[in-house]
Amino acid sequence: MAGRPSTDHLQHRQGARLAAQLRSLREHKGLSRMQLAEAAGISPRTLERIETAATTAPGLFTVAALAGPLGVSLDDLVAGASTAGTPGIVSAGYEGRSIEDFVQALAGSGVRTVADVRLNAISRKKGFSKSRLTAALAEAGIGYRHLPALGNPKDNRPPFWEGRPAEGREVFRRLLAHDPAPDALEELFTLAARQSVAVLCFEQDEERCHRKVICDIARTDHGLDVGALPM
Incomplete structure (x- = not known):
C-alpha cells in the first residue's frame, strides 16, 4: 500500500x-x-x-x-x-558529545527523527554538519529534517551568550509568530504527535538555547511529552 x-x-x-x-x-x-x-x-x-x-x-x-x-x-x-520511543519531543544538545555517543544516545532513547533547529546546519564539531550528521543518523535508522525557520537569528544570540537567556527567549518567541515559523512548528508538532522526535541544537543546557522556547510550546500548547536526551 x-x-x-x-x-x-x-x-x-x-x-x-x-x-x-x-x-x-x-x-x-x-x-x-x-x-x-x-x-x-x-x-x-x-x-x-x-x-x-x-x-x-x-x-x-x-x-x-x-x-x-x-x-x-x-x-x-x-x-x-x-519499537521506537513514545511520541513526543527529546531536547538534544550535542555540546560535549562525539557523534558516535550522540547517535547512540538518540537510538537508545527511541528517537526516530532528528529535527535540526539550527539556522545553518553546519558545525566546527566533527560529524555534526548536515551531510555527515544525516549519514550517521541513517546508519542508526534515524531520520533527519532541517527546520531553518526555527533557527535563532544571529542578532538574537548575544543574550544567550551573555547570561541573559530569558531576554533572548522572549525575542525568539515573538519571532515564531511570523512566517515561515508557524508552518515549521506545525510540521514539527505533527510529527512529534506520532513518534519520538529530537529537537537538536548545540548547547547541552537547554536553558542557554533557543530550543527551550520550542520545547515549552510543545509541552504547554500542544500537550506533548518533552524530555531531555540522557548524558
Missing part, C-alpha cells in the same frame, strides 16, 4: 536500533567487543556485523546469548529493536 514502509526498510531500522542498543549496553558495562563475544560464545566477527548493522536479522539464539552478559533480558533487547 502506498506510503507504507517496505519490509526491508523496517528490518533495516530494527537492525540499526539493535546495533546501537548493543553498543551502548556493552560500553556501559565496560566490555570490549572481544570480551562480549567471548562471554556470549560467539565470534568477534559476528558481533561486529551485528553492532555495525551489517546484518539486520541476527538469529534469535545469538541475540539471546548476548543478553545475559549485558544484564538484560531477551525480551528487552527485542522490544528495544522493534
